[in-house]
Amino acid sequence: MWKTILRRLLIIIPEIIALSILVFLLAKAMPGDPFTGSINPHASLAHIHHLMRINGLYDPWYQQYWNWVVHLFHGNLGMSYEYQEPVTRIVGERAINTLWLAVFATVMTYAIGLPVGLYAGRHQNSRSDHAIRIYTYVTLSVPFFVVLVLGLWIFGYMLGWFPTTGSINTNAAPGMGSVISRIQHIVLPGLLQAFFSLTGIVQYLRSEVIDATHSDYVRTARSKGVPVRDVFRHHIFRNSLLPITATAGYAITGLLGGSVFTETIFSYPGMGLLFVSAINYRDYTVITALVLLFGFLNMLGTLLSDIIMAAVDPRIRIE
Amino acid sequence: MADEENHFLKIEDVSTAFKIQGKYYPAVSDVSLDIHNDEIVAIVGESGCGKSTLATTIMGLHDPAETKIGGKIEFEGQDLLTLNEDQMNKIRGAKIGMIFQDPLSALNPLKRIGDQIQEGLDYHTKMTEAEKKARVLELVNQVGIPHPERVIRQFPHELSGGMRQRVVIAIAIACKPDLMIADEPTTALDVTIQAQILDLLKDIQKENHAGIILITHDLGVVAETADEVAVMYAGQVVEKGSAKQIFDNPLHPYTRSLLRSMPQKDSENDDLYVIEGSVPSLQKMPQDGCKFAPRIPWVPASEHEAHPTMHEVEPGHRVRCTCYKNFKFQDEA
Numbered sequence: 001m002w003k004t005i006l007r008r009l010l011i012i013i014p015e016i017i018a019l020s021i022l023v024f025l026l027a028k029a030m031p032g033d034p035f036t037g038s039i040n041p042h043a044s045l046a047h048i049h050h051l052m053r054i055n056g057l058y059d060p061w062y063q064q065y066w067n068w069v070v071h072l073f074h075g076n077l078g079m080s081y082e083y084q085e086p087v088t089r090i091v092g093e094r095a096i097n098t099l100w101l102a103v104f105a106t107v108m109t110y111a112i113g114l115p116v117g118l119y120a121g122r123h124q125n126s127r128s129d130h131a132i133r134i135y136t137y138v139t140l141s142v143p144f145f146v147v148l149v150l151g152l153w154i155f156g157y158m159l160g161w162f163p164t165t166g167s168i169n170t171n172a173a174p175g176m177g178s179v180i181s182r183i184q185h186i187v188l189p190g191l192l193q194a195f196f197s198l199t200g201i202v203q204y205l206r207s208e209v210i211d212a213t214h215s216d217y218v219r220t221a222r223s224k225g226v227p228v229r230d231v232f233r234h235h236i237f238r239n240s241l242l243p244i245t246a247t248a249g250y251a252i253t254g255l256l257g258g259s260v261f262t263e264t265i266f267s268y269p270g271m272g273l274l275f276v277s278a279i280n281y282r283d284y285t286v287i288t289a290l291v292l293l294f295g296f297l298n299m300l301g302t303l304l305s306d307i308i309m310a311a312v313d314p315r316i317r318i319e
Numbered sequence: 320m321a322d323e324e325n326h327f328l329k330i331e332d333v334s335t336a337f338k339i340q341g342k343y344y345p346a347v348s349d350v351s352l353d354i355h356n357d358e359i360v361a362i363v364g365e366s367g368c369g370k371s372t373l374a375t376t377i378m379g380l381h382d383p384a385e386t387k388i389g390g391k392i393e394f395e396g397q398d399l400l401t402l403n404e405d406q407m408n409k410i411r412g413a414k415i416g417m418i419f420q421d422p423l424s425a426l427n428p429l430k431r432i433g434d435q436i437q438e439g440l441d442y443h444t445k446m447t448e449a450e451k452k453a454r455v456l457e458l459v460n461q462v463g464i465p466h467p468e469r470v471i472r473q474f475p476h477e478l479s480g481g482m483r484q485r486v487v488i489a490i491a492i493a494c495k496p497d498l499m500i501a502d503e504p505t506t507a508l509d510v511t512i513q514a515q516i517l518d519l520l521k522d523i524q525k526e527n528h529a530g531i532i533l534i535t536h537d538l539g540v541v542a543e544t545a546d547e548v549a550v551m552y553a554g555q556v557v558e559k560g561s562a563k564q565i566f567d568n569p570l571h572p573y574t575r576s577l578l579r580s581m582p583q584k585d586s587e588n589d590d591l592y593v594i595e596g597s598v599p600s601l602q603k604m605p606q607d608g609c610k611f612a613p614r615i616p617w618v619p620a621s622e623h624e625a626h627p628t629m630h631e632v633e634p635g636h637r638v639r640c641t642c643y644k645n646f647k648f649q650d651e652a
Contacts, residue, residue, distance in 0.1 A: 182356040199469075216424035223378055224439040225412030225491060229405070234438075239429055315428055 001317075006306065010201050012299045016292070023291040024065050027284050035217040059204035068288070078285035082278070087267055087289045092272065095256055097167045098263070100182055102255040105197070105262075106245035113198030113205070114244070120202060121209025132202060139199040148265045151192045162188035165267040189266045193259060201244060212267040249305030320327055327353040327530060330375070335369075337375045343387050344601035346372045350390075350570035354530040354547075356497060359521075361533045361545035361562070363577070369554040370534045376498045377532075378417055379407045379597040395497065414445040416491030420503035422483035425477040427601065432459075432469025432486055460507045462519060481512035485519070488527045492523055499524070500532045505540060517544050538581050542566060550574045553598060555609040556629070560636035568631060570643040572618070573611050579648070589596040592648075609640040617649055618642055 077087035156164035263272035278286035336343035417424035433588040459467035462485040505513040609623040625639035
């Protein structure tokens with residue numbers, strides 16, 4: 001098994017190289033440049049060309065790519081054109097913000113989604129099940145950003161319960177004060193995101209439970225004289241939760257990806273917002289760094305999911 | 320003797336109807352059967368004739384919201400149909416064990432073999448953990464699985480089909496039930512394993528003095544094992560009697576058709592007899608009259624009874640409807 005995991009990790013290397021070349025080229029293929037509009041508007045065209053030249057942006061792509069790779073191995077992802085700061089530092093700060101929000105949202109998603117899904121499947125066609133189904137249909141059909149804007153408007157502006165922008169109050173006292181301020185900032189976007197993303201879990205779990213309820217092994221358990229309540233506890237719930245764990249790997253590595261919608265609408269300075277603004281400002285160094293990171297996390301997530309599956313499902317063995 | 324008398328199952332006029340789009344359709348109607356201990360009663364019929372439904376009705380495994388069950392199932396002095404869920408749970412697994420047909424899907428894929436066998440003991444005995452472990456090993460041994468210590472740690476997918484069927488049997492006999500219901504226990508297995516499993520069932524029966532209801536569509540299996548036979552068609556018993564009576568003197572056209580469609584080693588031609596048509600679906604089932612009539616269309620309507628009942632033709636041998644009297648196959652003179 002360890003051999004397989006190592007092999008899978010090694011396969012990631014050529015994948016990353018291929019991905020990085022692709023991302024590098026795509027970023028370059030975007031029209032526009034990083035300087036127009038961000039420097040003195042009276043700067044001459046010749047000056048911009050000069051800036052492009054000294055930044056190596058007129059070099060052939062393979063040379064630019066090679067320079068970038070060499071720097072990468074020195075832990076240097078270059079300077080952000082927009083922020084004039086090292087990319088690593090910018091991404092690092094945003095990653096921490098995103099992690100706060102994403103961990104909260106994911107924990108809430110599973111904390112609410114799992115029991116609700118199990119309940120809906122256990123009490124199929126009951127009143128509560130119908131209510132849950134209506135809820136899932138609504139969240140499936142209403143665009144996420146509409147919910148976010150509405151939530152922001154109602155709970156942020158009208159009721160004023162939560163802060164509406166940012167990740168922390170700049171006046172917050174250091175230590176405990178800053179932690180409390182951070183939590184205040186993630187509750188609303190985190191909950192809205194959780195209430196939205198738990199839909200998938202609820203629907204999936206519900207149908208898994210219903211399927212399992214009609215399975216032969218459940219009939220066997222009942223014919224042993226196991227009371228229905230225990231059949232659900234020992235057989236149905238456990239077996240239904242299994243497929244959900246398959247997505248856990250992605251969920252864990254996906255935490256760093258951030259949510260473009262949530263972070264944009266709540267002006268939350270995380271990875272998602274950084275990604276969108278980097279594209280808008282043609283901040284090539286940031287874009288390539290982020291896409292590469294997302295790609296790497298995705299590959300890691302796949303591997304992690306496979307390992308988790310093998311750990312919890314006796315039928316799956318990584319050979 | 321009094322104890323002996325109690326140890327049997329008396330099924331009287333049992334009907335099971337399923338709700339389909341708001342209406343009830345009978346899958347089993349007016350079935351009566353007696354099963355004594357030390358006896359194997361085979362229920363024979365093709366797919367969809369209601370034999371498995373009868374088994375799950377006895378076990379009380381139907382959702383009461385979706386089914387309507389009538390009649391009486393008397394077992395050891397009480398009517399199973401009047402018991403509530405808790406009372407049934409004390410009987411299921413303890414007094415009646417059930418063996419299911421597809422041993423792979425009948426076992427929980429995520430639980431170890433040993434735990435699945437032990438589960439029944441957890442609910443029906445007051446054994447200590449160590450005693451239960453010992454009993455599980457004993458059971459695995461009894462059903463003829465080699466390396467019991469290893470197998471109880473394994474998962475269902477790690478065993479062969481025959482071994483899995485043995486595990487399913489071990490589960491059913493864990494609490495030494497008085498009655499075993501075996502629902503096509505050999506269907507999923509190849510022929511050599513089939514014989515082993517049937518022998519195993521007979522051995523267990525001798526040891527426990529249990530009664531066995533053997534549900535099958537395989538007449539070969541019936542001939543080898545059964546004492547009594549009930550032939551079912553479209554939810555009804557159409558003929559019943561001792562195995563000898565049924566095989567030596569089959570009367571009902573359906574029984575005769577079934578026997579005729581068995582391959583014979585000394586027959587002159589290679590063609591198998593095929594019964595015309597198929598069992599109608601629950602919704603399309605003829606509600607009155609002889610239900611087999613549509614499949615023997617050459618028999619005139621006057622041969623059938625308007626409301627077919629069971630007729631005793633010799634002691635213990637009963638046939639439904641009157642169409643058996645002058646019945647001939649089309650190719651018979």
